[in-house]
Amino acid sequence: MIQAIFFDQDNTLVNTREVAPEVYRMAIENGEEWQKWLKVVEKVRWSKNPKDRTFEYSLQQVIDDKERVLEIIKKERDELGKVIKLKPGVEKFFKNKIKNIKYILATEDFDNQIDIKLAKFGMRNKFDLITTSGDVGVMKPDLGYFRPAWEKFGLDQRKCLYVGDDYEKDCRLGVETGGKAVVFGKDIQDMGKLFGFINEKEWFQEEFESHWG
Incomplete structure (x- = not known):
């Protein structure tokens, strides 16, 4: 189980890669500053x-005016909040949480970005635990993104599934610690296909049915 x-x-739950470049370009209107920012x-x-x-750090390397x-x-946060969207099948998948399975968000973002990208869809409360780069203190890959959940919930690492792009x-x-992986965008293109993919692999002892009706 x-x-x-x-x-x-x-790029797993939300379409960041598709919208972020244009959002940054819109926020940094000055062309010279934009080019300097890209180098940073x-x-x-x-x-x-x-x-x-x-974003704040990279801007500070280019622009001295703190108010600006x-x-x-x-501007970046307001625009990102308008254009960010859930990836295919995500809303349907999370509509009805599966009992007895912990949902963990392991993200390199800080809390303020999670609020922009997930809170607007009512997604933040879908997770039993959220681990951020601010919590871990280092970017991925690092076991610090997984260890808090392993320890808090007493998880068997062989019975954990990791989903990312x-x-x-x-x-x-x-x-490497015994779990299984599904690469979004390669193994599946739609989060609604996740359990069908798992069933085909026969990784676990039970089969999962569509749980959202």
Whole structure:
């Protein structure tokens, strides 16, 4: 029996990759500042420090005016809140939570971004536990995204499922500790197909039926 499903957020539950570039470009209107910002983003792309990867940090490396930085951040958040959407099948999948299975959100985002991306859909309260980069103190991959749930709920790591769009970042460590992985966008294109995919693999002892009616 699956005891827990660990979900990535960006590009797994919401369409961040599809909308974020245009949102950033809209928020940073000045062309010269935009080009400088892109260079900063490229420089910190592989930083393991979560704060280095925030929009606020990268803006501060380009713009000295603190008030203007805050104005741009507000524009970015307001626009992102308007255009962000759930990925296919997500709303249907989470409509009726499966009893006895813990739902864990393991995301590199901070709380304020989760509020923008998930709270607007009433999704935040769908999870039994949320682990963020702010909690862990390092970007993925890191076992710190999984360990709090393992310990809090006494989970058998062999009975955990990891769902994300990037196997290396979202799933590999979970698989190495005994769990199973489903890569969104590769194994399935629609979250509503998740349990059908699991059944085909025969990873667990029981079959899952569509649970949303």
